[in-house]
Amino acid sequence: MDMIPADARFDAFAASCPSRRLLDTIGNKWASLVIVALGLEGRMRFSELSTRIAGVSQKMLTQTLRGLERDGLLIRTVTPSVPVRVDYELTPLGLSLLDPIRHLKEWAEAHMAEVDKAREEYDRDTA
Amino acid sequence: MDMIPADARFDAFAASCPSRRLLDTIGNKWASLVIVALGLEGRMRFSELSTRIAGVSQKMLTQTLRGLERDGLLIRTVTPSVPVRVDYELTPLGLSLLDPIRHLKEWAEAHMAEVDKAREEYDRDTA
């Protein structure tokens, strides 16, 4: 595990591969939604995100935001007013991630109907 | 929750959105690895996948393969020899998914170093 194979371009099979950690990040159900939301709206407050993403609990949202902040994908800005105001905004790094995510999104929109159909057939034949 | 917002292009915030289900599929730790592996090697046997992906248990591999088969992303072919031979191969649908995944992969290779750096800083400042 101390050497990188020659075809390192696709060594996603090694646990140390960046791809693996990326999946840990954006594979997260909420993380990508947060990124897309911030990508669309720009800067957003905690409550705005909470409303917009509807279905996420505060806990998960907080946890997700912390993770993304840790990864340098967004910045958290606290305005010490009363009450406190906290804004989240994508960093350039976060913005750059928007692009591959959009590709996924496009694939989803183009092909998920097929996936759904396949599932129905599979479930019918299996049942 | 019974109506689709006008800007449905980005309604990934609705639980019913395809994007959401896509994440359920490829957000899976192993699923994307299986897809990439099959994309590279073409047809593979269960044991080959098992070796190639190293780290996955039979249970998880089986579960992942079933899911992908259900989603119509790959085909499972059983050759009733003795012993049985089972091959997995991407469908055209599965192949098409390879493309967005590659984009993610490229992003990872280009930017994960930054993410790692951000993490170190964050952890240092937080500790």
Place this chain on the structure above:
DNA sequence: CGGCATCCGTATTGATACTG
């Protein structure tokens, strides 16, 4: 060989209540 079924410990998730 290629699974599936079961058990079991752990990690994630989410609802709820409470705080600065």
Place this chain on the structure above:
DNA sequence: CAGTATCAATACGGATGCCG
């Protein structure tokens, strides 16, 4: 408003053993 703390439910993942 923006969290934190706590607890309960669930999903995940691995080890083991059996089957076609």
